[in-house]
Amino acid sequence: MAEQAETVRRTPLSRDRILRAAVALADEAGIESLSMRNLAQDLGVVPMALYKHVANKDELLDGMIDVVVGEIDPPVPAADWKHAVRQRILSARQVLLRHPWAPLAIETRNMATPAVLAYLDSMIGAFRAGGFSVDLAHHVMHAMGSRILGFSQELFDDSRRAGRSGRTDPAPSAAALPPEIAARFPHVAEIAMAASHDDESVLGQGCDDQFEFEFALDLLLDGIERLHQRGWASPRR
Amino acid sequence: MAEQAETVRRTPLSRDRILRAAVALADEAGIESLSMRNLAQDLGVVPMALYKHVANKDELLDGMIDVVVGEIDPPVPAADWKHAVRQRILSARQVLLRHPWAPLAIETRNMATPAVLAYLDSMIGAFRAGGFSVDLAHHVMHAMGSRILGFSQELFDDSRRAGRSGRTDPAPSAAALPPEIAARFPHVAEIAMAASHDDESVLGQGCDDQFEFEFALDLLLDGIERLHQRGWASPRR
């Protein structure tokens, strides 16, 4: 105990230690709890000490994104591009599920950090290795959008707001869709009803996220495969 | 002038007037300039006066989203679902281009506001009218994700950060990709190079956003059409 305190004190502050602590804080308490002051306190350090290693909070966030992206598995050596791309994206998804704040952070910052660039570069490489033209690979990367990093950016997604502590259990809060809502939005109600057959729940809560992600991913990959086989090329503009 | 000032003073504060002013402020100065204090000042009112009409800032943002979504054209009466859906989404895109802060706000809040629900409901309705099963319509809505509201959520998207004032001209900042970056990420460089053939620019800046959006949208719609024609159904789980 005394030893631990001493260890903590002796361990010199470094950019790496700061980034790791920041990721841990965001994972556990939610991104809204990540302030320079809170982070400094977690590290047993005065807030100003952080500024020796990161220029400001934006740079801190960029660094955190790089840490997360660095956790994604390296590309699997695969015979076909489709398998390789699919595997890599599903691996990315597993990583982002561990860091629910990351998608929003990535979108908010939308920075081309080194780790993100490296990831994208190797993803493009997989398409090129599969025989894609530069042209098609380009548009395909755009079409995949954020899904290439493993998150789907759906319209309703409560997972990313609070930290782990807030939602330890899957929370069957699941009050059924209020009747007056169901009456005003019949098509939404119809889907919510069907989705809650198995487990009782409401609008998205009853959806199998993994299934939905793979459904969309395969929809895109199949369409891309077809374009590739047809030898699709950009219209001359 | 005096008359205008008087008019402004006489016009009673209302939720509607607050929401409109908030949208205008976010449009012009960027979402990061939207504070309760700034907004109150724009309205010539003390900050606390706002709290009579909106419970807090979150509710303000929800209201702003509803204003924006309310600007989307009503569904076009169309023979086929594909045309109807495509037109509506492209209309939504035009609206969101006028409010660059909205995509991020929608993602951050991810609230089922009445206007958003009404929009989604009518979109599902278009699929159902086209003969889609509840099951397929459900997964298709997930697969479309935020694209259904007209934004693509790409990885790099600088348009949404600053307000209009910050970026009046399209800004050919376009310093070519730094050589050491190009060397480390050859595939990224290759695409950047090809994309900057027409207009000199860098990584996404040289891309035709409208083209990329429609490319992805049609990729999804074509895939969806094929599933529908095949009579696709969820695997029994």
Place this chain on the structure above:
DNA sequence: ACCTGAACACCGTTCAAGT
């Protein structure tokens, strides 16, 4: 030369005092 406490310029929101 380095480190750090206090200070600055902001937030959203509460609350009690004034009308």
Place this chain on the structure above:
DNA sequence: ACCTGAACACCGTTCAAGT
């Protein structure tokens, strides 16, 4: 009863004073 100024509990970051 209503409105509102001051105050509270936070921010990120600057800066000058202390070692």
